[in-house]
Each structure stands twice: as C-alpha cells, then as structure tokens.
Amino acid sequence: xxxxIKAQGLTFSYDDDGNGSKTVENLDFTIERGSFxxxxxxxxxxxxxxxxxxxxxxxPTSGEIFINSKGAGRTLRVxxxxxxxxxxxxxxxxxxxxxxQLVATVVEEDVAFAPENMGVPSxxxxxxxxxxxxxxxxxxxxxxxxxxxxGGQKQRVAIAGILAMSPExxxxxxxxxxxxxxxxxxxxRIICEMRNKxxxxxxxxxxxxxxxxxxxxxxxxxxxxxxLDGTPKDVFLQKELLKSCGxxxxxxxxxxxxxxxxxxSDIPQNVLDTEEAAQIIAALIAKNTK
Amino acid sequence: xxxxxxxxxVYGKHTPFERVAVNNISFKIEDGLVTxxxxxxxxxxxxxxxxxxxxxxxxxxxxxxxxxxxxSSRTESYKTRFKVGLVFQYPEYQLFEETVEKDIAYGPxxxxxxDNGIKxxxxxxxxxxxxxxxxxxxxxxxxxGGQKRRVAIAGVIAMQPEVLVLxxxxxxxxxxxxxxxxGRxxxxxxxxxxxxxxxxxxxxxxxxxxxxxxxxxDGRILCSGTPAQVFSHHEELKNSGLALPQxxxxxxxxxxxxxxxxxxxxxxxSSVFTVEDAYNALLxxxxxxxxxxxxxxx
Numbered sequence: 001x002x003x004x005i006k007a008q009g010l011t012f013s014y015d016d017d018g019n020g021s022k023t024v025e026n027l028d029f030t031i032e033r034g035s036f037x038x039x040x041x042x043x044x045x046x047x048x049x050x051x052x053x054x055x056x057x058x059x060p061t062s063g064e065i066f067i068n069s070k071g072a073g074r075t076l077r078v079x080x081x082x083x084x085x086x087x088x089x090x091x092x093x094x095x096x097x098x099x100x101q102l103v104a105t106v107v108e109e110d111v112a113f114a115p116e117n118m119g120v121p122s123x124x125x126x127x128x129x130x131x132x133x134x135x136x137x138x139x140x141x142x143x144x145x146x147x148x149x150x151g152g153q154k155q156r157v158a159i160a161g162i163l164a165m166s167p168e169x170x171x172x173x174x175x176x177x178x179x180x181x182x183x184x185x186x187x188x189r190i191i192c193e194m195r196n197k198x199x200x201x202x203x204x205x206x207x208x209x210x211x212x213x214x215x216x217x218x219x220x221x222x223x224x225x226x227x228l229d230g231t232p233k234d235v236f237l238q239k240e241l242l243k244s245c246g247x248x249x250x251x252x253x254x255x256x257x258x259x260x261x262x263x264x265s266d267i268p269q270n271v272l273d274t275e276e277a278a279q280i281i282a283a284l285i286a287k288n289t290k
Numbered sequence: 291x292x293x294x295x296x297x298x299x300v301y302g303k304h305t306p307f308e309r310v311a312v313n314n315i316s317f318k319i320e321d322g323l324v325t326x327x328x329x330x331x332x333x334x335x336x337x338x339x340x341x342x343x344x345x346x347x348x349x350x351x352x353x354x355x356x357x358x359x360x361x362s363s364r365t366e367s368y369k370t371r372f373k374v375g376l377v378f379q380y381p382e383y384q385l386f387e388e389t390v391e392k393d394i395a396y397g398p399x400x401x402x403x404x405d406n407g408i409k410x411x412x413x414x415x416x417x418x419x420x421x422x423x424x425x426x427x428x429x430x431x432x433x434x435g436g437q438k439r440r441v442a443i444a445g446v447i448a449m450q451p452e453v454l455v456l457x458x459x460x461x462x463x464x465x466x467x468x469x470x471x472x473g474r475x476x477x478x479x480x481x482x483x484x485x486x487x488x489x490x491x492x493x494x495x496x497x498x499x500x501x502x503x504x505x506x507x508d509g510r511i512l513c514s515g516t517p518a519q520v521f522s523h524h525e526e527l528k529n530s531g532l533a534l535p536q537x538x539x540x541x542x543x544x545x546x547x548x549x550x551x552x553x554x555x556x557x558x559x560s561s562v563f564t565v566e567d568a569y570n571a572l573l574x575x576x577x578x579x580x581x582x583x584x585x586x587x588x
Contacts, residue, residue, distance in 0.1 A: 041464075042464035042465075042466055042467070043434060043435055043436050043463060043464045043467055044434055096462070150331040150332060151331055152331070174462070177461060177462045178461060178462070179331075179491070180330045180331045180491045180531070180532075181330070181491060181493065181531065181532055181533035182330050182331075182531040182532075182533075183330075183331065184491075185533075207462075207463070207464050207465065209465070210536065246464050246465060246466030246467070247464065247465050247466070248465040250536070251494065251535075251536040251537055251540075251565055252536060252540060254565045255537065255540065255565050255568050255569060255572075258565070258569050259569065259572060259573060259576060262569075262573055263577070264573070264576045264577070267576070274536055274539045274540045274543060275543065277540050278539075278540050278541075278542075278543030278544045278546075278547060279543075279547065281540070281544045281572060281576070282543070282544045282547035282548050282551075283547075284576055285544070285548055285553065285555075285558075285575060285576070286548065286551050286553060288575075288576075288578060289553050
C-alpha cells in the first residue's frame with residue numbers, strides 16, 4: 001500500500017510530565033494515499049488530538065508519525081524540527097471556526113498568504129490562487145471582504161488557502177460544525193471533489209454520522225484508542241457499540257436496521273444514505289404491489 | 291407570551307451599508323411550548339432572537355411580552371431581560387468567574403436576591419443541566435466543552451425566565467451530548483412551564499424537539515406551524531437553502547420512486563420526520579410485502 005501517513009506507538013498527554021492521563025495512547029495506523037478517512041468519536045475521545053498530531057500542531061509525548069511526502073521526495077518525521085516545514089506543506093488543516101483562520105481582509109490575499117510565505121514566484125501565485133478559488137467556487141468573490149462572507153464561504157476560503165499550497169493531504173477538524181445546511185453541503189461537496197478530482201488524501205473529523213458515511217474508511221476513537229476501523233458499512237453495523245461510545249448511526253441506517261430487526265429481512269442493516277434507503281424500500285413496495 | 295407585531299429591523303440605516311435583516315414580520319411564541327426557528331445564515335433568525343429580550347429594538351413595529359411593549363421604556367427593557375433569557379451561540383466563551391457557582395450566580399445576584407435565594411437558584415439550575423455539586427466549586431475553565439456549555443445555560447436558567455431563547459444550544463457537541471442537552475432542556479420546559487425558543491441549523495433536532503416551527507428566509511417568515519406542516523413545504527424549504535430532515539427525505543424519495551413505477555402512494559405518509567414515525571409508517575406496509583400482512587396486528 002502506498003501510504004501517506006503512518007503512526008507508530010503514537011502517544012500524547014496534555015500533562016507536561018507525561019505521567020497523567022493519556023489523551024492518545026499507543027496508536028498504530030496508516031492512511032493510504034488518495035483515500036478518504038473519517039474519524040468519529042465523542043467530545044474528549046482524542047480525535048482532534050490525533051488530527052493535530054498528524055500535521056505537527058502538537059508533538060507526540062512518545063511514538064512517531066511519518067509523512068511519506070511526494071513533494072519533498074522522502075519520508076518526513078513530524079517530530080523532527082528539520083522536517084516540520086515540509087510536513088506543513090504536505091499536510092494542511094482546516095479548523096472548526098471559520099473566524100479563526102482567515103488572515104487577510106480580501107479573499108484573494110488570504111488565499112495567497114501561504115504560497116507567498118513559501119516563496120512561490122508571483123506569476124505562479126496568481127495562477128495557484130485563481131485555480132484554488134475556482135475549485136471552491138469562489139472565484140467571483142476574489143475581491144470581496146473576508147469578514148463579510150457567510151460561515152460556509154469563509155470555510156471555502158480557508159480550503160482554497162490550503163489548496164493553493166498544493167497539499168497532498170488535508171485534515172478537516174469538524175470544519176462543518178458551525179455551518180448551516182447549505183454551507184455544510186458546499187463544504188462536503190468540495191471535500192469529496194478534492195479526493196476524486198485532485199487525488200488529495202482527505203481526513204475528516206466529524207460529529208455528523210451522515211458525513212462519515214461518505215468516506216472510504218471510518219475510524220472510531222474512544223478514550224485515546226481506535227476501537228473500530230473499517231468501511232462505513234462495517235462500522236455502522238456496530239450500532240450498539242457506537243451508542244455505548246456516545247455516538248449514533250446515520251438516521252437512514254437506524255431506520256433500516258430497525259426494519260431489519262422487525263423481520264423485514266430484505267432490508268440490509270447497513271444502509272448508509274437516504275438515497276440507498278429509499279431505493280430499497282421503494283423496490284420492496286413495488287414487489288409487493290405486483 | 292411573546293408577540294412580534296409588524297416588526298422590521300434594519301442594520302446601518304441611512305448608511306451605504308443599509309441592510310434589512312427582518313422585514314415586517316408578525317408571529318406569536320405561545321406559552322409552554324418549544325418553538326423552533328430555522329433559516330439559513332443571514333435569514334434574520336439571530337436578529338429576531340436579540341429582539342426577543344430587548345437587546346436590540348426593532349426599527350419599526352412592536353415586540354410585546356404578555357401584552358406590554360418591551361421597548362416602551364428603559365425600565366421595561368431591563369425587566370424583560372430577566373423574563374426572557376437569551377443563550378447565545380457557543381455560550382461557553384462568555385464564562386468569566388472564578389468558580390462555576392459564582393458564574394451561575396451572576397444573573398440571580400443582579401436580580402437583587404438575597405444570598406439564600408441565590409444559592410437556591412444556583413443549585414436548582416445546576417441540577418437541571420446535570421452539573422454535580424463537586425463541579426460547582428471548580429473553575430469553569432477546567433471543564434470540558436460540553437460541561438462549560440451546561441454552566442452557561444445554567445446561568446440563564448438560574449434567573450428563572452418565562453421564556454428561554456437558545457441559539458444553537460447543541461452545536462459542536464457529539465451525538466450523546468446533543469441529545470442530553472436537548473433532552474434536559476425539554477424536561478426543564480415540562481417541569482418549569484418555561485417556553486423554549488430553539489434556534490438551530492439541525493433540521494433533525496428541530497423536528498424532534500419542537501411543537502411549533504418558524505422557518506425564515508430573507509428576513510421574512512417562509513412558513514410556520516407544527517413540524518408536520520412546516521416540513522410539508524418541501525420545495526420552499528429547499529429553495530431557501532434549508533434541508534429537510536433525513537427521514538423526510540427518505541420518505542419523499544420512496545414516494546417519488548414508487549410513483550415513477552405507477553404505484554399509487556397515497557397510503558404513505560411523507561410528512562414524518564423522526565426515525566420512530568418512519569418505522570411505524572413503513573413497517574405495516576413492508577410486512578404485507580413478504581406475505582406476513584395478515585398476521586400484523588396494529
């Protein structure tokens with residue numbers, strides 16, 4: 001497997017002496033290049049800490065994270081000070097609060113911030129910024145004030161800012177939590193496009209189970225460990241385990257699994273989205289009427 | 291009861307940035323009910339919330355609380371702020387005291403209650419939101435995000451308002467945290483008789499917990515009524531950037547797919563919006579489909 005991120009014995013504690021409770025404890029995992037992974041878990045399960053460790057915002061108490069960077073042409077160690085700039089060029093991060101991550105007052109200047117800092121020649125910056133803004137559908141807004149945009153638009157500017165760095169992997173830390181339904185849809189569509197069109201590896205931390213259902217792989221964090229790891233279909237079969245961790249399954253899955261349990265065996269338990277659920281139910285009604 | 295009568299609010303009036311946030315709306319918040327307000331960003335719902343406790347006064351029209359104009363005088367507005375409690379989005383950022391207890395006590399102590407009265411209010415409010423006595427003595431800044439949120443809500447509950455207005459009370463919480471906070475609020479409503487106004491982007495939450503829903507678009511009321519009535523306006527809601535609850539979506543798609551195959555779907559109730567209702571609506575229909583229909587007893 002061509003991996004992009006590999007964690008080995010990853011451990012993190014917010015206590016300085018390292019003897020206190022571990023927020024992340026002895027994790028081993030790899031993220032495949034070009035994949036879309038969702039990490040779910042309740043508040044305090046350690047999922048955001050894992051995300052921050054992967055891009056070097058936090059440094060592990062023990063253990064290592066390796067980034068297999070094509071741009072740098074070698075494997076980087078996140079905890080190595082000599083590698084950290086390459087790590088940040090390879091792995092970008094979009095945070096939860098849209099107001100916390102815009103630095104400029106004009107949309108295109110904000111998007112140009114990272115490539116400028118990276119010393120990209122100015123004609124190339126122009127191209128990168130325009131491409132990034134087109135990718136998130138905000139090219140028309142390039143000269144607008146950033147603070148007058150809606151939350152969803154601000155998140156898209158933040159995403160464009162990262163795309164302008166041509167990252168290989170982008171981590172979204174609950175980036176849709178503060179958005180309205182339209183903003184959430186827009187951001188999720190762009191996330192899927194980044195993976196499908198540009199081959200960027202996507203890691204999505206979320207509380208919304210229907211967003212996690214869009215991923216190739218779902219990891220469930222609980223008390224600093226990964227307790228479930230698999231395709232959404234497999235993970236959302238474990239309804240009871242998820243509930244015991246303070247999580248739930250998407251409503252479509254919940255409905256299907258309850259109908260299945262009530263003896264409608266033609267409906268699988270692990271339906272993922274509304275479209276699939278509707279299709280199966282409609283087909284069953286059609287079969288019945290004939 | 292709160293009543294909005296021909297209320298408008300204009301930001302930056304007489305400036306080049308003039309913008310009508312609320313455009314001549316009238317509605318009532320009925321006593322003892324949970325009223326959900328939905329609308330996309332910029333639809334005017336937060337402006338409406340701020341007018342409910344006289345934080346801002348309408349540019350034109352009147353906001354009445356139990357028949358009295360809350361903006362008629364400064365005293366009236368001041369009194370209103372104790373009767374209508376407002377919990378902002380991400381209220382945990384507003385905690386400021388040394389201990390949880392003191393933070394919750396801030397509101398009631400401004401009401402001029404004596405020490406015993408304040409203590410009683412604090413304990414009552416802490417119990418409603420599920421904070422233990424032990425937590426009361428700790429600093430609010432040592433708590434988890436979910437606990438902080440509860441402290442902030444307790445601070446408003448401690449004033450025992452007649453109406454509690456909450457802007458996105460569950461945003462950013464995990465599923466268990468969401469249902470716990472919303473469950474506790476509805477329980478509080480039942481025991482105290484306080485009316486709740488719930489502003490949210492989550493159609494599922496609004497559908498599940500509200501008795502009445504007001505949907506806003508462009509500063510106007512798009513539709514209002516019971517959840518079933520509001521969510522039957524599928525097209526209008528979608529066109530104004532709002533989603534339907536996932537379950538309503540499933541039912542609509544089932545109907546559409548069946549009708550494409552020429553199946554009459556009048557028997558299918560598409561106005562359901564919770565998993566429970568959809569399950570109850572679908573089970574008898576699907577049971578008959580595998581020949582077990584006769585054995586199904588309702």
